[in-house]
Amino acid sequence: MNAATQREEDLFDAARKLAGSAERGAFLDRACAGDPALRAKIEGLLAAGADAEQFFTEGSSALRFPGLSLQSSRGTPASAGAIRASLLGEEPVGTRIGRYKLLQKIGEGGWGVVYMAEQEEPVRRRVALKIIKLGMETKSVIGRFEAERQALAMMDHPNIARVFDAGATERGSPYFVMELIRGVKITEYCDQNRLDTRQRLDLFIQICHAIQHAHQKGIIHGDIKPSNLMVTVQDGVPVPKVIDFGISKATEARLTDELLFTAYAQLIGTPAYMSPEQAEMSGLDTDTRSDIYSLGVVLYELLTGKTPFDAKALIGSGLDEMRRTLREREPPRPSIRLNTLERPDLAKTAESRQAEPARLIALLHGDLDWIVMKALEKDRTRRYETANGLALDIQRHLNNEPVMARPPSRMYRLQKLARRNRVVFAAAGAVAAALVIGMGTSTWLFLKEREARHRAVAAEQQEARLRHNAEVREKITQAALLVSQERFDGADDLLKALSLTQPTVEGAAVFRALGEWHALHNRWREAADRFAVLLRINQLDGVDVATLDYLELGPPLIELGDTDGYEHFRQEAIARFVATPCPFADRIVKISLLLPANKRLIEALAPVAEATAQSLTEADADGDAFKAAWRAVSLALFEYRRGNYTKAAEWCRRCLAYPEYNAPRTATARVILAMACRQLGRVDEAYSELGGGREIIENKYKSWADRGTPVQGFWFDWGLARILLREATTLIETAPRPQ
Amino acid sequence: MTEITQVLQAMGRGDSGASEKLLPLVYDELRRHAAARMAQEAAGQTLQPTALVHEAWLRIVGNGDRTWQNRAHFFGAAAEAMRRILIENARRKFRLKRGGHQVRLDIEQLELAATTPDEKILLIDEALERLQAEDPEKARVVVLKFFGGYTNQEVAENIGVTERTVERHWAYAKAWLFQMIRAQK
Numbered sequence: 069m070n071a072a073t074q075r076e077e078d079l080f081d082a083a084r085k086l087a088g089s090a091e092r093g094a095f096l097d098r099a100c101a102g103d104p105a106l107r108a109k110i111e112g113l114l115a116a117g118a119d120a121e122q123f124f125t126e127g128s129s130a131l132r133f134p135g136l137s138l139q140s141s142r143g144t145p146a147s148a149g150a151i152r153a154s155l156l157g158e159e160p161v162g163t164r165i166g167r168y169k170l171l172q173k174i175g176e177g178g179w180g181v182v183y184m185a186e187q188e189e190p191v192r193r194r195v196a197l198k199i200i201k202l203g204m205e206t207k208s209v210i211g212r213f214e215a216e217r218q219a220l221a222m223m224d225h226p227n228i229a230r231v232f233d234a235g236a237t238e239r240g241s242p243y244f245v246m247e248l249i250r251g252v253k254i255t256e257y258c259d260q261n262r263l264d265t266r267q268r269l270d271l272f273i274q275i276c277h278a279i280q281h282a283h284q285k286g287i288i289h290g291d292i293k294p295s296n297l298m299v300t301v302q303d304g305v306p307v308p309k310v311i312d313f314g315i316s317k318a319t320e321a322r323l324t325d326e327l328l329f330t331a332y333a334q335l336i337g338t339p340a341y342m343s344p345e346q347a348e349m350s351g352l353d354t355d356t357r358s359d360i361y362s363l364g365v366v367l368y369e370l371l372t373g374k375t376p377f378d379a380k381a382l383i384g385s386g387l388d389e390m391r392r393t394l395r396e397r398e399p400p401r402p403s404i405r406l407n408t409l410e411r412p413d414l415a416k417t418a419e420s421r422q423a424e425p426a427r428l429i430a431l432l433h434g435d436l437d438w439i440v441m442k443a444l445e446k447d448r449t450r451r452y453e454t455a456n457g458l459a460l461d462i463q464r465h466l467n468n469e470p471v472m473a474r475p476p477s478r479m480y481r482l483q484k485l486a487r488r489n490r491v492v493f494a495a496a497g498a499v500a501a502a503l504v505i506g507m508g509t510s511t512w513l514f515l516k517e518r519e520a521r522h523r524a525v526a527a528e529q530q531e532a533r534l535r536h537n538a539e540v541r542e543k544i545t546q547a548a549l550l551v552s553q554e555r556f557d558g559a560d561d562l563l564k565a566l567s568l569t570q571p572t573v574e575g576a577a578v579f580r581a582l583g584e585w586h587a588l589h590n591r592w593r594e595a596a597d598r599f600a601v602l603l604r605i606n607q608l609d610g611v612d613v614a615t616l617d618y619l620e621l622g623p624p625l626i627e628l629g630d631t632d633g634y635e636h637f638r639q640e641a642i643a644r645f646v647a648t649p650c651p652f653a654d655r656i657v658k659i660s661l662l663l664p665a666n667k668r669l670i671e672a673l674a675p676v677a678e679a680t681a682q683s684l685t686e687a688d689a690d691g692d693a694f695k696a697a698w699r700a701v702s703l704a705l706f707e708y709r710r711g712n713y714t715k716a717a718e719w720c721r722r723c724l725a726y727p728e729y730n731a732p733r734t735a736t737a738r739v740i741l742a743m744a745c746r747q748l749g750r751v752d753e754a755y756s757e758l759g760g761g762r763e764i765i766e767n768k769y770k771s772w773a774d775r776g777t778p779v780q781g782f783w784f785d786w787g788l789a790r791i792l793l794r795e796a797t798t799l800i801e802t803a804p805r806p807q
Numbered sequence: 808m809t810e811i812t813q814v815l816q817a818m819g820r821g822d823s824g825a826s827e828k829l830l831p832l833v834y835d836e837l838r839r840h841a842a843a844r845m846a847q848e849a850a851g852q853t854l855q856p857t858a859l860v861h862e863a864w865l866r867i868v869g870n871g872d873r874t875w876q877n878r879a880h881f882f883g884a885a886a887e888a889m890r891r892i893l894i895e896n897a898r899r900k901f902r903l904k905r906g907g908h909q910v911r912l913d914i915e916q917l918e919l920a921a922t923t924p925d926e927k928i929l930l931i932d933e934a935l936e937r938l939q940a941e942d943p944e945k946a947r948v949v950v951l952k953f954f955g956g957y958t959n960q961e962v963a964e965n966i967g968v969t970e971r972t973v974e975r976h977w978a979y980a981k982a983w984l985f986q987m988i989r990a991q992k
Contacts, residue, residue, distance in 0.1 A: 073942060080982065081975045113982040120985030127927030128953065 079110050084117060159183070159199060165243060166235050168197050184248060187232075195232060196248045198312075199241050223285055227278035229298075229311040249309050251300035255369055258299075261306075264422040265431055268370045269462050271299065271308050276363060276459035278310045283356040283455060283538040289313055292362035293341040294369065340379035341365045344394040344446050356455075356538050357448040363458060364443025364451070371432055372402045373417040374409075376444060395446060402440050403433040435465040435473070442473035450573050453541035453548075457574070460549065472548065472574075540566060544575045551578055556585040560594075568605055576605045580617065587624055587783060596624040596633070607644075615645075615652040622659040623787035634663060642672050653679035654702035661705045662791050670710045677706045693728040700726075701733055704740045705792075708747075717744040732781035735764040736789045739796045746800045754800050761796070765789050811878040819875070837885055840956045879965045883947065886955025893954055894932045897925040934987040938980060945980040948973055 079099050086092045092114065100107035161183070163170050168185040174196070175182035185197040223230070233245035252260070254275075258268050275297055279289060289296070291312060298309045339347065343361035369375050376399030382390045399405070406414060406429050418425040439461050445451045452458040452473075461472050543562050550559035560582050568575060583598035599621035606617055618641050625634040638660040645656045653676045660673055684699035704719035720741035724734065738761035746754035768786055811833060875881040922930065931953070939946040947966055951957040952973075959977075963970045 077975060077979045080979050084978060112986055113979070116982045116986040116989065117978070119989075120981040123927060123985050123988075124931070124953070124981055126924050127931055128924075 076106070076109060076113075079106075080113050083110060083114055159237065165197065165199075165237050166233075168195065168245060170197065185245070187245070194248045196229075196246045196311075197243055198246065199237060199243045223282055223287065223313065225278050225281040227274050227308055227310060228282065228313055229309050231313060246311060247309075249298045249300055249311055251298035251309065253294040254297040254299050254308060254366070255294040257306065258370060259373075259420045262420050262422050265371065265428070265436075266466065268421070269466060271306060272363075272367055272370060273459045273462055275308050275310060275366075276455040276462075278308070279359055279363065280455040280459070280542075282310075282313055283359070284542065286538065287313060288356055289359050289362075290346075291341075292359055292366060294366060297366065339382045339390055339394075340375040340377060342394065343448070344391075345448060347391045347394045355448075356541070357451050357453075360443055360451045360455060360458060361445075361448070363455060364440055367443065368399075368402055368405075368440050371436060371440065372405050373420070374405060376400075376405075398446075399444065401432075401437040403429050403437050406432065438473040439465065452545070453572060453574050454538070454545045456542060457545035457548075460545070472552065540568065541572070544572060544578060547578045547582075548574050551581045556582060560585070560598075568601065572605060576602055576617075579605065580620065583620055583624075584783060587620075587787070590627075592624045592627040596621060596628060596630070599624060615650060615655040618659050619655055619782070619784045619788070622662055623784050623791060626662050626791050627787070631663065638662075638665075638669070639672075642669070642676065646672065646675055650679070651683065653677075653683060654699040657702040657706050658788065661709045662788065665709050670706075673706070677703065680706075693726045694730070697723045697726040697728060697730065697733060697737075701737050701740070704737065704744075708740055708744055713744040713747040717741055717748065720744065730781060731764055731768065732785035732789045735761045736785075736792060737761075738764075739789065739792045743792075743796045743799055746796075751800075758793075758796055758800050761789070762793055765793050809878050811881065812876075815875045815877065815881055833881065833885075836882070840882075840886070840889070879967070882955075882965060883951065886951045886957065889956075890932070890950050890954035894928065897928040897932075930988045931984060934984040937987060938984060942980075944968075945976045945983075948976040949980050949984070952977055 079096070082099075083092050083095055086095055096107050096110060100110065159165065159170060159181075161170050161172060165185070167189060168187050170183045170185050171194075172184045173181060174184050182196055182198045185195050187193050187195050229247040229249050231244060231246050234243065236242050251257070254271065257263075258271070263271070279292070282289065289310065289312070292310075296310060296312045298311055299306050300309060301307070341362045343358040346358050365375055377393055377397070382393060385393065400408065406417065406425075409417065414425045418428045421428055423431065439458070442461075443451055443458055452461070457472070464472070543566060547559040547562045550556070550562070559578060563578065563582065579598050579602040583595045583602060586592075586595035586598060599617070602617050603621060621637060622634070625637055641656055642660055645653065650656070656676050657673060657680050660669070660676075665673070680699050680702050684696055684703065687693075687696035687699060700719050700723035704716045704723065707713075707719060708716035720737045723737040724741075738757045742754045742757035742761060745751070745757060765786065768781075769790070875884065935946055935949055938949070944966065948962055951962045951965060952959070957965065959970045959973045962973045966973075968976075
């Protein structure tokens with residue numbers, strides 16, 4: 069600013085404070101003596117002053133943002149204070165909100181304030197009134213909540229706090245009215261009363277049932293953590309109560325907003341209980357299984373006194389790191405966690421559970437470890453399907469029955485490795501998309517808020533879908549239980565008409581067991597149907613590595629005489645594996661050639677056969693005769709089907725030469741060898757091999773009972789051998805003997 | 808040095824993790840300004856300062872190539888971003904109303920007293936460009952106060968003058984801008 073403008077401003081400022089025009093005139097006469105241009109300028113400004121004020125005031129009413137219809141007011145310190153209060157959801161005690169009078173502030177969280185309030189009509193009662201922080205689109209929150217009101221009203225469970233009402237305060241903050249629970253957090257209750265592990269599990273089972281009740285009505289809690297699980301004492305009996313049901317979903321936008329910004333600073337504990345998929349904040353994509361994860365965290369804490377991941381460390385590591393931890397890092401099993409505690413800490417933990425440290429660790433080791441870890445699976449398809457399933461497994465443990473959660477097999481861990489790598493790739497993509505740090509999340513949030521309204525509409529459909537999924541999962545859990553008790557018919561009835569749209573490991577296991585049950589009883593249609601569902605479930609999972617399951621479906625289709633179905637099946641199998649490197653390519657070759665094949669199919673299969681040859685070489689190099697011999701059988705069948713009988717015979721002999729004996733494999737190799745010999749005109753040899761193969765197979769089917777094992781051969785290994793035996797019998801015994 | 812300034816300087820040094828730390832530090836204040844700018848007057852209406860904050864955040868940090876010396880500099884940029892957002896919004900509404908492809912106001916065709924609030928805003932914004940050239944400090948007061956929703960005290964802190972000076976600048980700038988607008992007629 070130069071001296072001249074400074075002077076203009078000084079004069080303008082002095083003059084505008086003078087009341088009358090006469091005084092101003094006199095002042096300017098003196099101040100601008102000899103400078104008429106300056107005087108004219110100042111007078112111009114002064115004349116503009118009054119109109120300017122109005123012009124700016126009117127203009128400022130246009131400073132609105134899309135979607136807003138409100139006047140602006142300049143932020144004086146006083147109004148800034150009021151805004152701050154309303155942003156926090158604070159209201160003075162004594163204020164009346166709708167039918168409720170605020171009596172006392174009883175809590176405060178990252179998302180707002182909770183008051184004890186009095187309702188006067190239609191009934192006089194004390195309620196809890198929770199006012200949500202402002203800063204989100206109130207209407208859409210209330211709208212979403214309204215959409216859920218019906219469902220919430222349907223929830224009637226002794227362990228769920230009722231939600232009575234919702235509305236907006238005069239300032240526009242949404243509020244919820246709930247049953248007033250006078251109790252303490254479940255974790256505090258357990259420690260204060262030194263509940264032992266069994267008592268803790270009993271309380272926890274009740275909570276699972278409450279959550280199950282809600283899930284069956286299509287309602288997700290979304291924010292399960294100890295402070296939402298209160299324990300009240302009624303007639304001397306502790307009663308757990310789940311509070312805040314449905315609220316987290318209604319205020320979804322707020323949760324993400326808060327997580328990003330305020331939770332960071334306030335160090336609230338939520339992330340510790342958050343499922344990996346919630347932390348990803350893909351919003352639409354969380355379902356009841358996210359609650360299962362949070363239940364797992366609570367169970368972990370009830371047992372060990374610690375959460376799987378430390379809340380402060382999670383928050384302190386930053387958003388990306390927090391997500392990565394939740395997505396990828398395996399927490400220590402509960403017993404191991406206890407084992408690594410500092411001695412005094414461990415002593416205290418054990419003492420509050422009325423146990424010696426060593427006893428407590430031993431108690432958690434095994435079943436409880438696996439139950440907790442199954443609930444905490446990163447991949448939700450591997451968690452318990454339902455809260456009931458989780459409760460049942462705990463009950464089984466308490467009853468000393470075997471639990472369904474088991475330590476993961478090696479194969480399963482391998483699959484998980486592949487899955488984890490997939491996540492890494494996906495994460496790399498996400499990083500590229502959000503190249504500018506901070507931009508990604510903010511853009512996303514912004515878009516998300518704009519879409520809030522659309523989502524309110526979608527919410528209802530979503531809810532119906534969730535209810536359906538919850539029912540499906542419930543059935544699967546029940547069926548799994550029935551299968552474990554060998555009550556196959558009951559399980560089969562339950563799942564007969566079920567259509568699955570989501571990958572589920574428990575579901576896959578049940579359908580596999582049911583298919584095999586039917587297969588062992590020669591009910592081929594039912595077996596084929598169950599196995600077809602099994603393959604579909606595997607495909608939903610994306611990582612279709614379960615080649616063994618393909619072996620299940622082939623034989624039933626042939627036994628049924630469903631050649632069209634088989635044709636379709638083998639083409640799909642080939643298409644699926646031809647481009648995917650697979651350690652068990654030989655299974656695909658084998659299962660695709662149960663019937664003769666045309667040239668096109670043989671050609672399509674050639675790369676898979678190539679991979680089989682490769683894997684045979686590798687098995688040989690590893691000294692793995694079991695695998696090598698199976699691979700040789702597959703290659704023999706492949707050569708036989710393409711008409712290379714000499715080559716086929718060679719592979720059969722190679723298979724039979726391995727020192728390791730496996731009955732169905734040996735039988736299969738001899739049957740293929742018999743057919744190859746017949747085609748080569750070596751009839752006597754053909755008869756002898758056919759006889760040898762037949763003897764093994766018929767022996768087996770005299771005392772046929774169970775699914776089998778890899779060593780004795782699975783049922784389908786035998787089924788496959790028998791199918792080829794029939795073909796060989798026709799070829800060798802009924803065709804005219806060449807002269 | 809405030810924590811915000813430390814983070815800003817870390818960003819200036821190319822520490823890519825720093826901007827993630829920045830948002831929680833500045834968010835409350837940004838939102839307070841946005842809320843002040845748009846505080847509701849009628850009860851029961853909804854307000855969405857959050858949307859404005861997010862949009863502003865995108866513009867100030869989204870470019871990635873900006874650096875700020877300190878917290879005042881940063882919030883100054885934030886107010887500038889809010890100004891641009893609000894102006895674009897006014898311009899969009901103006902265009903919709905005029906139903907054409909007109910991008911700038913044709914002042915000759917406007918009767919000043921009959922202009923809509925949106926048109927007034929656009930006129931103020933254009934005049935502000937001229938003030939910016941002649942007297943950047945006063946222009947900054949206008950941006951912070953008028954578009955940024957700052958209190959006199961906050962403006963004073965931001966540009967390092969007394970509240971009294973802010974008040975003087977604001978009165979002068981308003982008269983100056985209005986005169987400029989009227990003179991174009």
